[in-house]
Amino acid sequence: MITKRVPSETIGRLFRYFRSLSCLLREGEEIVSSKTLAEVCHIKPATVRKDLSYFGEFGTRGVGYDAASLVNKIKKIIKLDKQINVALVGIGNIGRALLKHSAFELEGFKIVMAFDNNPSKIGDTVGNVIIEDAANIRERIESSGIHLVILAVPDYATSKVAKVLQLAGAKSILSFSPCGLSMPADIQVTCIDLSVEMARLVYNSCVDYREKV
Amino acid sequence: MITKRVPSETIGRLFRYFRSLSCLLREGEEIVSSKTLAEVCHIKPATVRKDLSYFGEFGTRGVGYDAASLVNKIKKIIKLDKQINVALVGIGNIGRALLKHSAFELEGFKIVMAFDNNPSKIGDTVGNVIIEDAANIRERIESSGIHLVILAVPDYATSKVAKVLQLAGAKSILSFSPCGLSMPADIQVTCIDLSVEMARLVYNSCVDYREKV
DNA sequence: CCTACATTGTGATTGTGTTCACATTCACAT
DNA sequence: ATGTGAATGTGAACACAATCACAATGTAGG
Structure with missing residues (x-):
């Protein structure tokens, strides 16, 4: 595991993904694509994918991301799984x-x-x-x-x-x-x-x- | 006059220069060098000079900047000369x-x-x-x-x-x-x-x- | 099983901002 | 008037971040 440098901006966005995903979940969305998430956050899909890619492969090609599991992964990454x-x-x-x-x-x-x-x-x-x-x-x-x-x-x-x-x-x-x-x-x-x-x-x-x- | 693009970060720093200079002035400093200003703001001297250079040549080589006149120049640039x-x-x-x-x-x-x-x-x-x-x-x-x-x-x-x-x-x-x-x-x-x-x-x-x- | 389609994951590219390093310029002393 | 030291101003190099564009990989339907 090579821990390439993560842009500091990425961390800030990760939090915004976390926030938006929580919201989408509440609205009943189960699968989200980078496109959807990008729209909600007013950024580009490629940025979403790149950001996530620093930490692993969380999506399914051709489908998207499982909202519930993604939100948990992000929570862990940005250390918000604990209070x-x-x-x-x-x-x-x-x-x-x-x-x-x-x-x-x-x-x-x-x-x-x-x-x-x-x-x-x-x-x-x-x-x-x-x-x-x-x-x-x-x-x-x-x-x-x-x-x-x-x-x-x-x-x-x-x-x-x-x-x-x-x-x-x-x-x-x-x-x-x-x-x-x-x-x-x-x-x-x-x-x-x-x-x-x-x-x-x-x-x-x-x-x-x-x-x- | 070619109006090269000014980094948005530069504007933020300009305000900090303005603030620090006002303070230095109050303490009686009349001439400040990029080095001094950089120390006060916790950044590098080269950054100070580059930032200022986007808007003109305000200093005197071998000497530094006249604090009073620099603070006024900056005020104008960042439109803080008026309320x-x-x-x-x-x-x-x-x-x-x-x-x-x-x-x-x-x-x-x-x-x-x-x-x-x-x-x-x-x-x-x-x-x-x-x-x-x-x-x-x-x-x-x-x-x-x-x-x-x-x-x-x-x-x-x-x-x-x-x-x-x-x-x-x-x-x-x-x-x-x-x-x-x-x-x-x-x-x-x-x-x-x-x-x-x-x-x-x-x-x-x-x-x-x-x-x- | 194979084709069509959707969406991810990512190397390459572009863009933007920071830092370096040095030529330029000024003040001053001699 | 000339040399010395000090600090500026800046092109070039570098570092970092955003974006593109496409190969890889999944699903679904016949």
Whole structure:
């Protein structure tokens, strides 16, 4: 087994396949072709097949894919066959929004801990979790089986919290602050930077009178 | 002037340069080199130079870039020299978080309208804007100079709202729902899909024992 | 069993973005 | 005015991702 490199984009799409397949299953589809799946996801059939081919041969030529078994295979591949335990740091507006966003749980992600350093918030229950004191982050995360930490604290606090998370042995961080975190290579960091996305949109909508050559 | 294609990633980085430069300026730096800027942004100097080179020659060889003038040039390029007017649809948890996130304004984005269809919310003031009836989206957006619409409504409602926005002539949409929107080519759409990002992080942190060849 | 047809799986190709490496240019000291 | 050092700007090379196009392989029907 040669484990050729898998494009990182492929993983993102795999999740979207997983989501679409679950939906198709619910609607009673038993067999799906790469064409169908591609249409639902707004991409090309060849991309679907290539993506899946990195992990094996899941289809039947001339027929398509068995939806139920494919969805399970994908689940395994992207490690969503087990619940993913998430810790949330920072119960501001965004943090609260995340805690109340029940859809995550349906997709395999469960926020099992939440932290804030504001005494007036500690002890409160939001969604289904009790807000704990941020001072305990390290010991709490070290012990429990947390797969992923979401960082939703003010910009100025991110790097300090990130340091603590690193010490606590966190493996992945999803942050909502502009990505100034310089983390060691063995820790995965993704930043959601809305300003960057907005700037891109604005630029494109101004310029996309593209190359009328 | 040949308008060579500019990589879309470049635009995103341009915004980060803008941000970092503003910061360096505040700290009193007057001249920055591609090296400095690259360090701050955690990328390579060559990338910085290449990115800038798509738009002209802004530096002085042997010296570097004049921070103040570069920041202005970038501002113009990414159209942030004027305020960007943003409309927000959906005042749930995320919408509220965005309205209260004052940092956007510092970066040139201003949420000037907000809509919801819940009568109990209409008329309320959140942040600095009054929540309007979603029924008026079309006429309100058609008339005013909105550059960008943020869609923060429940998944099931997105495509319906998107249709309305399209009719209203919106040019760009930033959505928080998994991206099932198929929009005509002349409208820019970006989706923030946290589940996809989380899935990617989890996958990478499991697999990144990469190719120890 | 053989033919017609549908759809997969994939090597080859194209396209796009990043990085290298070096010639060019400027500031400054002598 | 000339040489030295520093940093830019960029064509070329590389790396990675998307797409094509077709051989391989299945089903179904006579």
